[in-house]
Amino acid sequence: MIEIQNLHKSYQMGSNSLHVLKGIDFSVKEGELVSIMGSSGSGKSTLLNILGMLDEADEGSYDLDGVLIKNLNEKIAAQYRNKFLGFIFQSFNLINYKNALDNVSMPLYYQGVKRSERTDKAMHYLEKVGLAQWAHHLPSELSGGQKQRVAIARALASDPKVLLADEPTGALDTKTSYEVMELIQGINDEGKTILVVTHEPDIAEMTKRIVNLKDGRIIDDTLVNQVKASTHV
Ligand code: ADP
Ligand code: MG
Secondary structure, X not given: OEEEEEEEEEEEEOOEEEEEEEEEEEEXXXXXXXXXXXXXXXXXXXXXXXXXXXXXXXXXXXXXXXXXXXXXXXXXXXXXXXXXXXXXXXXXXXOOXXXXXXXXHHXXXXXXXXXXXXXXXXXXXXXXXXXXXXXXXXXXXOOHHHHHHHHHHHHHHOOOOEEEEEOOOOOOOHHHHHHHHHHHHHHHHOOOEEEEEEOOHHHHOOOOEEEEEEOOEEEXXXXXXXXXXXXXX
């Protein structure tokens, strides 16, 4: 599903250059649930942003579902994001003046789905995350965990090939974090390919494979012992 080779990324700041990704190689198969773990500043978000076509690498190749991702202009990048990807962020990134249902409908609007069908689909995904009865509430009326569930429903609405989650539990308490990760596990059980960026080992252990990033390099890539992971549940 994802194949990257020798990815490099530097940020320029005035006359200084910060080399953040120093040759990343890895691949993700369809149906995997993978965490990218590392301490703050190790380059996790930089990597995820490149995978999400929100930024571009300086060097290396990126293949997504058989499509070579290269020299994208903003319009093509937006099309690919819509077609292939769903995003989940630490800060939820919901639209504050739209209710839960309308937030979940947004990606469908951009896909050109007609209104009645949008509402049905959005409701379906809200039900899936256990929030049907909150459909007409604004984000400000929801708890952090509920907001993230709405964001997950929104990410699922366009039936993306891959879900990219950047610190999805970063703003949540421990119990709510595990609940959100259990929801993500359930979505993966249904076959969705999911990448979760986190700096928390407990969260990473709730995925099936941990890719450890340090100073812009992968230092470890291991399958999680599923028995151990289930002790959280
Ligand atoms: P992580 O998500 O693992 O905390 P990031 O990928 O956000 O790490 O950042 C890696 C490094 O790159 C950090 O030192 C950070 O300060 C720097 N960095 C991130 N984004 C930018 C940017 N847009 N411009 C300059 N430096 C950046
Ligand atoms: Mg980050």
